[in-house]
Amino acid sequence: DAKTTQPNSMESNEEEPVHLPCNHSTISGTDYIHWYRQLPSQGPEYVIHGLTSNVNNRMASLAIAEDRKSSTLILHRATLRDAAVYYCILRGNFGNEKLTFGTGTRLTIIP
Amino acid sequence: EAGVTQSPTHLIKTRGQQATLRCSPISGHTSVYWYQQALGLGLQFLLWYDEGEERNRGNFPPRFSGRQFPNYSSELNVNALELEDSALYLCASSLGYSGSLYEQYFGPGTRLTVT
Numbered sequence: 001d002a003k004t005t006q007p008n009s010m011e012s013n014e015e016e017p018v019h020l021p022c023n024h025s026t027i028s029g030t031d032y033i034h035w036y037r038q039l040p041s042q043g044p045e046y047v048i049h050g051l052t053s054n055v056n057n058r059m060a061s062l063a064i065a066e067d068r069k070s071s072t073l074i075l076h077r078a079t080l081r082d083a084a085v086y087y088c089i090l091r092g093n094f095g096n097e098k099l100t101f102g103t104g105t106r107l108t109i110i111p
Numbered sequence: 112e113a114g115v116t117q118s119p120t121h122l123i124k125t126r127g128q129q130a131t132l133r134c135s136p137i138s139g140h141t142s143v144y145w146y147q148q149a150l151g152l153g154l155q156f157l158l159w160y161d162e163g164e165e166r167n168r169g170n171f172p173p174r175f176s177g178r179q180f181p182n183y184s185s186e187l188n189v190n191a192l193e194l195e196d197s198a199l200y201l202c203a204s205s206l207g208y209s210g211s212l213y214e215q216y217f218g219p220g221t222r223l224t225v226t
Binding site: 045049102 | 115144146153154155156159167169201203214215216217218219220
């Protein structure tokens with residue numbers, strides 16, 4: 001399974017943008033980049049995913065490098081509710097759709 | 112719309128016993144995934160079922176098994192329980208076989224404690 005590398009922890013002030021980086025230098029051409037987050041005492045929650053182009057949804061934006069070896073999850077205006085562990089995951093296809101979670105980035109939001 | 116449900120919420124067993132955990136996916140979802148979240152080990156993929164078939168399996172011993180029923184609900188069985196099986200077991204569901212296009216929706220989990 002292709003691996004991802006994320007910082008162990010990050011802090012951000014409330015109502016400011018947050019950029020969460022992820023390196024995935026061994027990504028294959030068919031791997032999708034998925035982001036999930038896990039709030040305390042809850043199951044993981046889908047955030048966003050993409051293949052090659054930048055993606056936006058109501059929760060966040062995903063910026064994917066041109067060579068696809070790195071990506072950045074962008075929370076445009078962090079709130080206290082965004083405090084969670086964020087996981088960057090490479091997800092295969094054609095029988096390899098499982099999510100392989102790494103250690104993730106623990107995001108702390110400072111009021 | 113109801114989300115993924117899991118039962119029981121908590122389960123306490125003694126070493127050597129068997130545990131059965133249940134999961135009901137979101138209506139219309141055919142794929143069910145099982146994950147284990149043990150303290151200090153993070154989330155690890157266990158099993159994936161789609162349309163009643165086992166599609167993929169994580170690096171776990173054969174005493175971890177399961178099945179998917181015609182209504183797409185699923186059961187995880189853990190035989191010969193060991194102390195290190197104590198963990199939060201999470202179930203997730205998604206649409207279809209080409210899963211990379213679809214997000215997984217997670218249930219609240221079953222906390223299994225082995226004494």
